[in-house]
Amino acid sequence: MTLDWPTLLPLIFAGLMGLAILIYVVLDGFDLGIGILFSLADDKEQDTMIAAIGPFWDANETWLVLAVGLLLVAFPMAHGVILTALYLPVFVLLVGLILRGVAFDFRAKVPTHRKHRWNRIFFIGSLTASLAQGYMLGVYVLGLQTGMAAMAFGVLVAFCLAAAYAAMGAAWLIYKTEGPLQTKAVLWLRAALVLTALGMAAVSIATPLASPRIFDKWFVLPELLWLSPLPILSGILFLWLWWQTFHLPKPGDRHAALPFVTLAAIFVLGFAGLAWSFYPFVVPERLTIWQAASAPEALGIILVGVAFVLPVILGYSVYAYRVFGGKADDLRYD
Amino acid sequence: MDPLILSRMQFAANISFHILFPTITIALGWVLLFFKIRYNATSDTAWMRAYFTWVKVFALSFAMGVVSGVTMSFQFGTNWPGYMEKVGNIAGPLLAYEVLTAFFLEAVFLGIMLFGFRRVSNKVHTAATVLVAFGTTMSAFWILALNSWMQTPVGFEIRDGVVHATSWWAVVFNPSFPYRLVHMLLASGLTVSFLIAGLSALRWLVGDRSESMWKALRTGTFLGAILIPIQIFAGDQHGLNTLEHQPQKIAAMEANWETRAHVPLVLFGWPDEAARTNHFEVTIPDGASLILRHSPDGVVPGLNDYVGNHPPVLPLFWGFRIMVGVGVMMLLVSWTATWWLWRRQTLPRPLALLMVPMAFSGWVATLAGWYVTEIGRQPWLVTGVLKTADAVGPVAGSHVAFTLAVYLALYTTLLIAYLATLTHLALKAAKEGDKSPLPAVLDKPAAQPLAGG
Numbered sequence A: 001m002t003l004d005w006p007t008l009l010p011l012i013f014a015g016l017m018g019l020a021i022l023i024y025v026v027l028d029g030f031d032l033g034i035g036i037l038f039s040l041a042d043d044k045e046q047d048t049m050i051a052a053i054g055p056f057w058d059a060n061e062t063w064l065v066l067a068v069g070l071l072l073v074a075f076p077m078a079h080g081v082i083l084t085a086l087y088l089p090v091f092v093l094l095v096g097l098i099l100r101g102v103a104f105d106f107r108a109k110v111p112t113h114r115k116h117r118w119n120r121i122f123f124i125g126s127l128t129a130s131l132a133q134g135y136m137l138g139v140y141v142l143g144l145q146t147g148m149a150a151m152a153f154g155v156l157v158a159f160c161l162a163a164a165y166a167a168m169g170a171a172w173l174i175y176k177t178e179g180p181l182q183t184k185a186v187l188w189l190r191a192a193l194v195l196t197a198l199g200m201a202a203v204s205i206a207t208p209l210a211s212p213r214i215f216d217k218w219f220v221l222p223e224l225l226w227l228s229p230l231p232i233l234s235g236i237l238f239l240w241l242w243w244q245t246f247h248l249p250k251p252g253d254r255h256a257a258l259p260f261v262t263l264a265a266i267f268v269l270g271f272a273g274l275a276w277s278f279y280p281f282v283v284p285e286r287l288t289i290w291q292a293a294s295a296p297e298a299l300g301i302i303l304v305g306v307a308f309v310l311p312v313i314l315g316y317s318v319y320a321y322r323v324f325g326g327k328a329d330d331l332r333y334d
Numbered sequence B: 001m002d003p004l005i006l007s008r009m010q011f012a013a014n015i016s017f018h019i020l021f022p023t024i025t026i027a028l029g030w031v032l033l034f035f036k037i038r039y040n041a042t043s044d045t046a047w048m049r050a051y052f053t054w055v056k057v058f059a060l061s062f063a064m065g066v067v068s069g070v071t072m073s074f075q076f077g078t079n080w081p082g083y084m085e086k087v088g089n090i091a092g093p094l095l096a097y098e099v100l101t102a103f104f105l106e107a108v109f110l111g112i113m114l115f116g117f118r119r120v121s122n123k124v125h126t127a128a129t130v131l132v133a134f135g136t137t138m139s140a141f142w143i144l145a146l147n148s149w150m151q152t153p154v155g156f157e158i159r160d161g162v163v164h165a166t167s168w169w170a171v172v173f174n175p176s177f178p179y180r181l182v183h184m185l186l187a188s189g190l191t192v193s194f195l196i197a198g199l200s201a202l203r204w205l206v207g208d209r210s211e212s213m214w215k216a217l218r219t220g221t222f223l224g225a226i227l228i229p230i231q232i233f234a235g236d237q238h239g240l241n242t243l244e245h246q247p248q249k250i251a252a253m254e255a256n257w258e259t260r261a262h263v264p265l266v267l268f269g270w271p272d273e274a275a276r277t278n279h280f281e282v283t284i285p286d287g288a289s290l291i292l293r294h295s296p297d298g299v300v301p302g303l304n305d306y307v308g309n310h311p312p313v314l315p316l317f318w319g320f321r322i323m324v325g326v327g328v329m330m331l332l333v334s335w336t337a338t339w340w341l342w343r344r345q346t347l348p349r350p351l352a353l354l355m356v357p358m359a360f361s362g363w364v365a366t367l368a369g370w371y372v373t374e375i376g377r378q379p380w381l382v383t384g385v386l387k388t389a390d391a392v393g394p395v396a397g398s399h400v401a402f403t404l405a406v407y408l409a410l411y412t413t414l415l416i417a418y419l420a421t422l423t424h425l426a427l428k429a430a431k432e433g434d435k436s437p438l439p440a441v442l443d444k445p446a447a448q449p450l451a452g453g
Helices: A005-040 A043-053 A057-074 A076-085 A087-109 A112-141 A148-176 A180-210 A212-218 A223-227 A229-244 A258-278 A296-323 B003-042 B045-079 B081-115 B122-151 B168-172 B177-205 B211-245 B247-253 B287-293 B313-343 B349-355 B357-375 B397-435
Strands: A281-283 B156-159 B162-165 B265-272 B277-284 B380-382
Touching: A005 A043, A005 A057, A005 A112, A005 A148, A005 A180, A005 A258, A005 A296, A043 A087, A043 A148, A043 A180, A057 A076, A057 A087, A057 A296, A057 B045, A057 B081, A076 A087, A076 A281, A076 B045, A076 B081, A087 A112, A087 B045, A087 B397, A112 A148, A112 A180, A112 A258, A148 A180, A148 A258, A180 A212, A180 A229, A180 A258, A212 A223, A212 A258, A223 A229, A229 A258, A296 B081, A296 B162, B003 B045, B003 B122, B003 B177, B003 B211, B003 B357, B003 B397, B045 B081, B045 B211, B045 B397, B081 B122, B081 B162, B081 B168, B081 B380, B122 B168, B122 B177, B122 B380, B177 B211, B177 B313, B177 B349, B177 B357, B177 B397, B211 B247, B211 B287, B211 B313, B211 B397, B247 B313, B247 B357, B265 B287, B265 B313, B313 B349, B313 B357, B349 B357
Parallel strands: none
Antiparallel strands: B156 B162, B265 B277
């Protein structure tokens, strides 16, 4: 492989897209997860839960737009192939995102007797969007196959991802709330964690079995040796976090942010495993990142913008999170 | 059914629903900034009350715009893969720059603008408002650059069947872009003016005489009265630009079947493409020649020059007339209301009653205008480069029909909920009037954490 721009640019953009997806999954993961947990909370708790994500969700969802945008602009061929193949799941995802996005605002502005309706829509929208994302991931891992086996695998991943998001949501609540809701969130985290771990294990086992190419990428020496930390470390983090749920919340609210950080680390490890399985394909088994990439000139002009703007975006995103740091209080416009 | 026509309907439904909300947020951001600046300068809390009433409308409209915008970014791929495959090297960077320079800016600072009032200093909050308003406008800049390039593409070459940019300056500042951008920004300003004036008139009608209502009513009315003559001028310039670069669109808008001099202006009529004539037409002799060529014997292009290569005539003809008709209504209503507010400090009841439905006149004109320009590009998706029919994806017609039906049902429901909520917010503000609890305005950050309540 020669290191010239036509080789490097698609690689860089694959990396950027991966980064955008990872940030999206972690950030929108917690607010989708809180939407899933919404059905388990009472009225007052629901208001607090919304307050814990209200200032952030818009910006969180923008990472999805960036990820799809990068797919669209950097790999136009793949964009068409993937999204036409996933036509219906994408549609379900969009309807879910639309419903939950507007429910956020409607629930706070409609007359009180209609608030319940929008709360339910918020839950349903969040759950559908999460399931749809998981399903798409599952089908995508298998190279966009159709057929019962691929669909079943998609359903498995769908529930795994929804559980993972719920765990993220619970972890965010532990960080952002206090009192009875925080205690409740610890219990939610414990339950969701078990489901997530089971799901991740199932996906890790099923993926190489379903795809001979992925099997060959993992189970050869010496790759197996230096890949083995990924599953082992994930397992350790899971166990440790699960054990932590028996001790949280701690006096003085110590370690309240720990569950979220640990889960984010698990997400990163899982994501690294997936990335290794896909590379160098952007559409598994069909298109490599170089076959699907835009012209180097077009990628170059985007890269200039990304190089300047992305650090700024990260900077002011961190600033916004700091402004709304600490425990969530009532959301008000003044 | 035919996936092409279904996909077109779906995209039209989507983008029509989407554009309603950016049209509001682009200009409303600046109006909110105006409210804040007036408050900072005068310390009159009525400005702040106006701000807090309208920031809720902004938040709701923004959310509607975001979710429908996300939908659109996916639909490029799900329904129109041929588009990015052919012109991705141009459309890609423009869309990427929109996300990078505009989308993130508005989304991140929106949180601070909406909920950060008591967490940051007044200055930082004002800055956040500026950044959100700036972000929405930048968003319009990039999207209109791309849309205009699709109308009047320049600055590119085709290699191996794929479009490559040769001059980015030419791509962005393509011939129709400056006109379209100005026309759309003014349209946004007018939409917001009439929305604010209309909902304030509703408050006035139910007996609200609070200072914040008057301030909003005057702001909306005066802004509309200032912008509408500018818009009429800008629209005329845009029309002349279209005549130069897309004459077939003008020919269809004017329903002019033959290229000739002394072309009459068809005020009303029913264009018949099969018979190539207009039924029941009411015309002004030499009118079109005068408007488009500033001379009665000016030659106006006719549809006979573009057989098989011009857009459908009926929707363009009527879309244009609806837009112009609404514009004339806007002129009459805003100037009359301005006179009353200026000289008599009140409104006659019938005028207030007329202003309430006019709250959404901006939407009608904006949609009608966009239908003219977008349908007017057909049969091309990118003029002279890519036909719409060649960009559609391989998705089965039944799938598209199903999703289209659900989108339509969803959008209708959301639109009803949106309108009901806007009315509810206006009536609630009317009921509270100047008695609504005063916002906690501080010039320095409040100690954290703050108790709610």
